[in-house]
Amino acid sequence: MEISSTLETKQSLIFSYGTLKRGFPNHNLMQNLISSNDAVYLGKYLTVDEFPLVCGPYGVPFLLNLPGPGRHRIHGELYGVSDRGLARIDDLEGITIGHYERLPIRLVEEKNDGGEGGLVEAEAYYAHRSFAEEMWRRNGMVGFGKYTEEKAKEYLRRDDRSKERSFLEEIRLFVSSSS
Template sequence: MPGGTDGSDRTLIFTYGTLKRGFANHSLMQALIASNDAVFLGQHRTDVKLPLVCGPHGVPFLLNLPGSGQHLIRGEIYSVSTRGLRHLDELEGITLGHYERLPISVIPAEDDGTRDGDATAAVEAEAYYAHRSFAEEMWKRSGGVGFGEFAQDAAKEYVKREARPKDRSFLDEIRLFCSSN
């Protein structure tokens, strides 16, 4: 999607966790908005049911396991510049194997599919999914139970990166979390 003021292409990003308005990492989105590297486009939800769980330190993970979840996941859509994506990829640990940015189909949250006529067309965006190397283990660790929205009650468990233990990598924390009961 073209349109960046710096001539860059834009990517639609679906945020479902701490990047949403009112949550711990939204300050990054605000900084991207202030620098014209992101634009908020509205509330959306996934077009299919997916698992959303919390991992170590209350970090939310969307799992790329279609058909496994019980919920349509609610979140927000942003149009993000290439420069903004670099900042988001860094936060999400793309090169470290924490998350991977993959396609996702979403629709406006207010479209519940019950209106007369055609439902709103799905929008193709990208989302940060738990890395495939541990997604299934994360789902098993959650007991096959997820939630439809990362809300304030779940956010109470979130520990910011700077307050986490420094003696292990986050990937080590994920492995320990997945192997524990």
């Protein structure tokens, strides 16, 4: 699919590396956005730069905006998303309450033959900078390149989580505990 033709109706390119991917726990949101013509799937993509990808409390995946050696190129999916769809994803990702922040990311398409397509500029949801470095240290400075079905088994949906603390409080407890 040609990305430029998609941009005529979709305003933002969003890179999904975790629970919003096809077959994962929050993909129903993307399916709803696709059904209402507020999103379109553009294919499998890979980051140009290397980043840490880790899991936090409740098995929630976090991309950390800490590029550098020893990290991984991250595998995910690219979506063209309308402004209305973007607002719904921002809400899920807790943009206004300090869970994630949406920032630029450089990607290449993962071709079926193992090759790579041209450079694409998009946005991704990174762990909020207020706890990203602590999250990296809490995970032993070890991340992974792909959020898999195996990792998703640890994911606990919002409705099934404790109501005693906010998710941000759970993050703070998680990063302050030993691994």
